[in-house]
Amino acid sequence: MALIEIKNLNVHFYSRNDIVKANNGVDLSIGENEIVGLIGETGCGKTILGRAIMRLLSPNVSLEGSILYLGRNILDLTQQEIQAIRGREIGMILQNPAASLNPVLPVGEQVAEVFRCHLGNSVAEAEQKAKGLFEQVGIDPARMKEYPHQFSGGMKQRVMIAIGLAATPKLLIADEPTKGLDKERKWQIITLMSDLIRKRSVSMLLITHDLEIAEAICDRIAVMYAGEIIEIGRTADIMQRTLHSTTHPYANALIHALPKYGMMPIPGEIPSLSSLPSGCRFHPRCAERREDCSQVHPEMREIQDNHLVRCLYRGVSNEHP
Numbered sequence: 001m002a003l004i005e006i007k008n009l010n011v012h013f014y015s016r017n018d019i020v021k022a023n024n025g026v027d028l029s030i031g032e033n034e035i036v037g038l039i040g041e042t043g044c045g046k047t048i049l050g051r052a053i054m055r056l057l058s059p060n061v062s063l064e065g066s067i068l069y070l071g072r073n074i075l076d077l078t079q080q081e082i083q084a085i086r087g088r089e090i091g092m093i094l095q096n097p098a099a100s101l102n103p104v105l106p107v108g109e110q111v112a113e114v115f116r117c118h119l120g121n122s123v124a125e126a127e128q129k130a131k132g133l134f135e136q137v138g139i140d141p142a143r144m145k146e147y148p149h150q151f152s153g154g155m156k157q158r159v160m161i162a163i164g165l166a167a168t169p170k171l172l173i174a175d176e177p178t179k180g181l182d183k184e185r186k187w188q189i190i191t192l193m194s195d196l197i198r199k200r201s202v203s204m205l206l207i208t209h210d211l212e213i214a215e216a217i218c219d220r221i222a223v224m225y226a227g228e229i230i231e232i233g234r235t236a237d238i239m240q241r242t243l244h245s246t247t248h249p250y251a252n253a254l255i256h257a258l259p260k261y262g263m264m265p266i267p268g269e270i271p272s273l274s275s276l277p278s279g280c281r282f283h284p285r286c287a288e289r290r291e292d293c294s295q296v297h298p299e300m301r302e303i304q305d306n307h308l309v310r311c312l313y314r315g316v317s318n319e320h321p
């Protein structure tokens, strides 16, 4: 059984003037010991998907579909039930570490708290375990008494990783864990995270803009566009540049936007989630669009083993007539 099985998830926000369709018909599974990357341009709905799994969404939301966690639908759980899962079985590292840490509590306390509250450890046990964890994430335990403002961005991110992993959850949702870090720190953090996760057999949903990071550590990659998953498959199959005929034109464009592949900007504008384009949502920006792409909304199609693409023409034998 998959750890997480998301089926036909719709997450829509209702405001006075419009409906923001942040997630549309999302299907995604995460297996045990698996790292899945969720990539896509800003505003496409990645964070919302992560927050939906944790049921951390504002009250103006409408949720449809299901998110099965070990067979139980998270969307049907009571507040009490979901609270027992949050932090304990599913951990989350939020996008902004500065805002997620408590500014008036020493960092050591914030890690020890997880052991006390979620695992019922005594104060002494919790402190001991927190100390061990600080060593594992590369922070001198002597700094446990310090406050978040005394830490650099990279060090704060290490504290967040310690908090996220303290209870050894089954799944860690990491939302842009390397945002704002320089290149060297970015790779330090990502290597640290993937090592700790693999060692503890934790699965991870890694939300990122950074395709190179996703390529380096993910088993599979899901590409999101305008609230939909438009391609999902094994990392090597997604990143395979020479197989253009099997990669979604949008995923292709993302790959070619990487500095090492020519830094080609993607033309056109990111669509608004409150007025989505007809047909294929990418068609207004797609260099390969055909006539019916503006009318027919493509379904996900398996074009290779475990590789699905939402495009009318990819992988179809008459592609180059």
Ligand SMILES: Nc1ncnc2c1ncn2[C@@H]1O[C@H](COP(=O)(O)OP(=O)(O)OP(=O)(O)O)[C@@H](O)[C@H]1O
Binding pocket: 013, 014, 015, 020, 022, 040, 041, 042, 043, 044, 045, 046, 047, 048, 049, 058, 060, 209, 273
């Ligand atoms: N409570 C809300 N009410 C209305 N719209 C919302 C709400 N929360 C998020 N949105 C909208 O949902 C869309 C998707 O946001 P989301 O944060 O998931 O994007 P993202 O892919 O994570 O982008 P980024 O890469 O910039 O973090 C955005 O257009 C955002 O404005």
Ligand code: NI
Binding pocket: 046, 047, 048, 095, 175
């Ligand atoms: Ni986000």
